[in-house]
Each structure stands twice: as C-alpha cells, then as structure tokens.
Amino acid sequence: MAADEAEKARGTRAALSFAAVALALGLPLWWKTTETYRASLPYGGISALGSLRFQLTVPISVVFAKGALSGAQQRRLPFSDTKEEENLLNSKASVTSCYVMTYRSATVTEQAALAVATVEEADVALHPLQEDLLGALTVYVIPETSPLLPQGVGVYVGNHRSAVMRCMPGSGDVLAAVSARVQQIVQAMSFTIDSIATALSDRMPTDTRHPFKSSLGYEITFSLLNPDPKSHDVHWDIEAAVSSYVQPFLNKLGSVANFSVDSQILYYAVLGVSPRFDKASSSFILSAHSLPHVINPVEARLGSSATSLYPVLNFLLYVPERVHSPLYIQDKDGAPVGTNAFHSPRWGGIMVYNIDQPAPEKASLPLRVDVDMVQVMEVFLAQLRLLFGISRESLPEDFLLVSPGSEGLADWELDRLLWTRTIENIATVSTTLTSLAQLLDKIGNIVIKDDVASEVYRAVASAQIALLELASGHLGTAFQASKEAVTSSERAFFDPSLLHLLYFPDDQKFAIYIPLFLPMAVPILLSLVKILREATQSKKEPMKTD
Incomplete structure (x- = not known):
C-alpha cells in the first residue's frame, strides 16, 4: 500500500513537472519565437506633420541709391521690418508668408x-555684389529722376x-510706399498662395499649367514621327539642339532633380485622328476637341514610360503625311495656333511641322526635309517650362521682365520652383508616412x-528640419532636407519586408502549431485533471471519516 502511494505521488510530481515546464518555459518560448x-515608430512626429503649418520667410534687402531718399528720410531709415500674412488653404494646411526686409544705403561699388x-x-554689374542666396531677393531703389x-x-x-525700382514721389510716407511696392515685387519673383495651393493639391486641377508632381528624377524623350517615309526623308540634328537649348535649362534645374534625355525616330506613326480639310485655306485642320484623342494611339508606339522608374516627359515632332499637308491646329475659338503645337499636362507636348511641298512634276520622292531646330526647340522649351510650372x-503695366536668355530659366524662377517643390515634398512625406502608419496599425x-x-525616423527628422529652414528663410537647405525626407519615406514605404503576405496571420499560426502541441498537451491536461480530481476526493474522505 505504501508502494502504491509512493508511485502515485511520483506520477503526480512528474505530471506537475511536465505541466510547469510547458507553461513556464515552453509557452513563453514559443510565443516569443x-x-x-x-x-x-515616431507616431507622434508623423501625426504632427499632418497639420501642414508652413511659415515661409523671404529675406529681402532693400538698397537705396544716392538721391532716392532725402537726408531726413535717410536718418529715419529703420534697420529692418517684418510683415506677415497668414492664409488658410484648408482645414489641414495654412501658410504664413513672412517678409523680412532689411534697409540700407548703397555701397560705393553698388x-x-x-x-x-x-x-x-x-543688372550684370550688380550680380557679383549680391549674396545670391536661394530664396533671397535684393531690391535697388533709384531716384525718380534716374x-x-x-x-x-x-x-x-x-x-x-x-x-530695380523707381522711387515714386509723394507727400505721404515714402518708406511705406516703397514697402508696398517691394511686396508687389516679391509676389512677382517669389512664391504665390496659388502656387502653394497647387503644390498641396492631390487632385488634378483644370488649369492646363498644372506641373508634373515632384520627383527625384525625370526622363525626357524627343520623338520624330514620320508617318510617310516614302515621301519625306526627314533629318533633325537633335543632339546639337538639345546641347544648345535644353541642356542649359536642365543644368539650371540640376538641384531639383536628375534628368536623362534620349531621342528616337518612329516611322509610319500616325496621330490616329483624321484631320478635316478646309477648302477656304486649302489645308487640313486639327480642332481643339480632337486633340485629346491624338495622344493615346501615339503613346503606344513610344515605349519609354513602361520601362522608366521616373516620370517621362514626351516631346513629339510630327511631320504630316503628304496627303494631309499642310496641317494646322485650331484652338477652341477656331483660330489657328501660332506655334502649331499643343501640350498635355503631366505628359508632354506635340508640334506639327509642315514642309513646303514642291509641285508634283518637280517632286523627287522621298523629299529631303531638314528640320529647323531653332523653331522647334523654342516651342519645346516653352512647353518644358509649362510642364514644370514655370510661368x-x-x-x-510698369513692370519690365526680361527674357531668361539661353539658359531658359532666371534665378528667381528657379527659386519660385524650389518654394513649391519644397512644400510639395513635405506634403508628400506627410501623406506617405501617415499611410504607412495606418497600414502598420x-x-x-x-x-x-x-x-x-x-528610415521613418530620418524622414520625420528631415521634414521637421525642412520646416524649420523654411521659417528661417534658408530655401536651399530646406529643399535639400525635403528631398532627403522624400527619399527616406519612399524607402520605408516600399521596403520588401513590409509585404504582409510573407507572414502568417494569427489564425493560420495557431492552425499550424495546434497539431504539433495537441498530442503533448492532451496527456498533460488529462493528468492535471486527474490530479485535481484526486485532490478533491482526498479532501472529502477525512470529512466522511469524522
């Protein structure tokens, strides 16, 4: 009898030991592994970025030339002045425009x-005398009689x-008049509320000047479409034209994004829309309502957008077929378009290039055609500016803006683009990280x-730095920080390890492990139930004895 009790006690201890090991060691180890x-993740920082409260500070140096102010006015000239203007774009975005104007007299060299x-x-002589900081402006005030x-x-x-502005005479406060005039100049040379609102918009607006969305790189493709090679032997010196017209423009935009340029010639490529013959002008017409149907058939032949990692800007030069020449584009009012070209927002532009057709008896086909690349590239460069939102x-009426010259882009136009792209980058980072946080939650x-x-921490920190630099008036560092924030946020969002299909949901996890643990767990549970039942019976037996 004593041996049975000892055997039973040993079995009880063994069952309890197995249960203790399984519960105290096995279950936590399995759960942890x-x-x-x-x-x-910095969920608080991500949430703070969603507010999109921007303060854009523009440093302005107002330099008075000799004779622009009287002696008394010169002595009362303040060192600096700050004007702020707050604009609420929507419930989640607001912009505070801060103009920090510093007044001084012109130096001897100036x-x-x-x-x-x-x-x-x-203008050329004053350029080396300026600090030339991105986003900063200098306004020279000359006498009214200069x-x-x-x-x-x-x-x-x-x-x-x-x-350079002329100091307007008046009996009122000259400094106040100059300050108001300077704000007009800043509105012309710096950001505008409309441009900031466009940068923060997620929808495609109806404005045809809406630019490409901000990207780390762009691919530009120039395509020559020759639908009738039997009649036209078309030659274009695209390499020299790109080097002379497009490359200086892209060099100016080198800080904005990376660019690659290529070209191609497509034969037997038609527009896909039959032009209408106009008897009055003995020419063929493409009306404005038919232009949207021109792009799709041609785009299938381009083949660049399918393999590109970056947005593709397409510029097409179309030489009409001999039977459809000359071919002209009409606007919505029925008037001929002077450039004979049109552009599509976020896609590119198309130009129709007509050639002089010789008399049939003098024609020797195919007719050699040498494209006037100066005429063509002037149109494509203007379209390129529109696609980037540079307008x-x-x-x-009394403002005089000079042509940007061979570079195709003025310094202050580059600053205007950087203002909007910095804002757009920060908004993109906020959207990307918010979506990522919601997905992970x-x-x-x-x-x-x-x-x-x-990468998420780096993106949040870079976006916060960009906001601080914008408030400090440092546009260059703010834009670079916003680019780093976009890069880090995209790396985090598109990281392959975030593919949740690589991992089992909880119900599948239990479905896999239950067949492994159940054979071991059933004996342990039955032993524990038996031990509990025997313990309960042992407590009742002494009571019956009493």
Whole structure:
C-alpha cells in the first residue's frame, strides 16, 4: 500500500513537472519565437506633420541709391521690418508668408554699378555684389529722376535675384510706399498662395499649367514621327539642339532633380485622328476637341514610360503625311495656333511641322526635309517650362521682365520652383508616412525592421528640419532636407519586408502549431485533471471519516 502511494505521488510530481515546464518555459518560448518583430515608430512626429503649418520667410534687402531718399528720410531709415500674412488653404494646411526686409544705403561699388548707361548693364554689374542666396531677393531703389529705367517702367526684373525700382514721389510716407511696392515685387519673383495651393493639391486641377508632381528624377524623350517615309526623308540634328537649348535649362534645374534625355525616330506613326480639310485655306485642320484623342494611339508606339522608374516627359515632332499637308491646329475659338503645337499636362507636348511641298512634276520622292531646330526647340522649351510650372504671372503695366536668355530659366524662377517643390515634398512625406502608419496599425503581423524604422525616423527628422529652414528663410537647405525626407519615406514605404503576405496571420499560426502541441498537451491536461480530481476526493474522505 505504501508502494502504491509512493508511485502515485511520483506520477503526480512528474505530471506537475511536465505541466510547469510547458507553461513556464515552453509557452513563453514559443510565443516569443513566433511573435512579429515590430520596431518602434515616431507616431507622434508623423501625426504632427499632418497639420501642414508652413511659415515661409523671404529675406529681402532693400538698397537705396544716392538721391532716392532725402537726408531726413535717410536718418529715419529703420534697420529692418517684418510683415506677415497668414492664409488658410484648408482645414489641414495654412501658410504664413513672412517678409523680412532689411534697409540700407548703397555701397560705393553698388552706386557705381547703378550709374551705368542701361539697366541691363547694371543688372550684370550688380550680380557679383549680391549674396545670391536661394530664396533671397535684393531690391535697388533709384531716384525718380534716374535715367536708368526706360520711360514708363517703374520696376525692372532681371535674370538674377534682384530688381530695380523707381522711387515714386509723394507727400505721404515714402518708406511705406516703397514697402508696398517691394511686396508687389516679391509676389512677382517669389512664391504665390496659388502656387502653394497647387503644390498641396492631390487632385488634378483644370488649369492646363498644372506641373508634373515632384520627383527625384525625370526622363525626357524627343520623338520624330514620320508617318510617310516614302515621301519625306526627314533629318533633325537633335543632339546639337538639345546641347544648345535644353541642356542649359536642365543644368539650371540640376538641384531639383536628375534628368536623362534620349531621342528616337518612329516611322509610319500616325496621330490616329483624321484631320478635316478646309477648302477656304486649302489645308487640313486639327480642332481643339480632337486633340485629346491624338495622344493615346501615339503613346503606344513610344515605349519609354513602361520601362522608366521616373516620370517621362514626351516631346513629339510630327511631320504630316503628304496627303494631309499642310496641317494646322485650331484652338477652341477656331483660330489657328501660332506655334502649331499643343501640350498635355503631366505628359508632354506635340508640334506639327509642315514642309513646303514642291509641285508634283518637280517632286523627287522621298523629299529631303531638314528640320529647323531653332523653331522647334523654342516651342519645346516653352512647353518644358509649362510642364514644370514655370510661368510668369500677370504683373502691373510698369513692370519690365526680361527674357531668361539661353539658359531658359532666371534665378528667381528657379527659386519660385524650389518654394513649391519644397512644400510639395513635405506634403508628400506627410501623406506617405501617415499611410504607412495606418497600414502598420491595421495589420499587426507586419514585421517592422530596424532599418525601416530608422528610415521613418530620418524622414520625420528631415521634414521637421525642412520646416524649420523654411521659417528661417534658408530655401536651399530646406529643399535639400525635403528631398532627403522624400527619399527616406519612399524607402520605408516600399521596403520588401513590409509585404504582409510573407507572414502568417494569427489564425493560420495557431492552425499550424495546434497539431504539433495537441498530442503533448492532451496527456498533460488529462493528468492535471486527474490530479485535481484526486485532490478533491482526498479532501472529502477525512470529512466522511469524522
């Protein structure tokens, strides 16, 4: 009897030992080894970025030439002045425009530069004397009687980050009048609320000037479409044209994104829309309502967008077929388009190039055609500016804006583009990280590795730095920080380890492990139930004895 009791006690201890090991060691070990690793993320920083509260500070140096102010006005000249203007774009976005104006008198060197014969020469001479910081502007105020500006011109805006304005006479506060005039100049040379609102918009607006969305790179493709090679032997010197016209423009935009340029010739490529013959002009017409149907058939032949990692800008030069020549484009009012070209937002542009057809008896087919690349590239460069949102706003009548020249882009136009792209980058980072945080919160079994978390932290920190630099008036560093934020956020969002299909949901996890643990767990549970039943019976037996 004692041996049976000892055997029973030994079995009880063994069952309890197995149960203790399974519960205290096995279950936590299994749970720990099968759990999804999730590094911590800065959810608070991501939420703060969603507010999109921007303060854009523009440093402005107002330089008074000799004679622009009287002696008393010169002595009362303040050192600096700050004007702020807050605009609420929507419930989640607001922009505070801060204009920090610093007043001073012209130096001897600047005064000498302003004493030249023409304002163009003065603009060139003043450029090396400026700090030339991205986003900063310098306004030179000359006397009202100065012959530097042409008659009827009150403000001259050159190709650099400076303007020359005539000091307007009046009995009121001259400094207040100058300050109001300077704000007009800033609106012309810097960001506008409309451009910021466009950068923050996620929808395609109806404005045809809406630019390409911000990207780290772009691919530009020039295509020559020759639908009738039997009649036309078309030659174009695209390499020299790109080097002379497009490359200087892209070099100026080198800080904005990376660019690659290629070209191709497509034979037997037609527009896909039959033009209408106009008897009055003995020509063929493409009306405005048919232009949207032109792109799709041609795009299938281009073949570049399918293999590109970056947005593709397409520029097509179309030489009409002999039976459809000459071919002209009409606008919505039925008037001929002067450039005989049109552009599509976020896609590119198409130009129809007509050639002089010789008399049939003198024709020797195929006819050699040498394309006038100067005419063509002027149109494509203008379309390229529109696709990037580089356009000039309507200005007061006494403003004179000079042509950007061979570079195709003025310094202040580059700054305007950087303002909008910086804002757009920050908004993109906010959207990307918010979507990522919502995804990770919704699907709890996605692994969050340390390198993904570090990219998220880096993106949040870079976006915060960009916001601080914008508020400090440092556009260059703000834009670079916003680019780094976009890069880090995209790396985190598209990291392959975030593919949740690589991991089992919890119900599948239990479905796999239950067949493994159940054979071991059943004997242990039955033993525990038996031990519990025997313990209960042993407590009742003494009571019956009593």
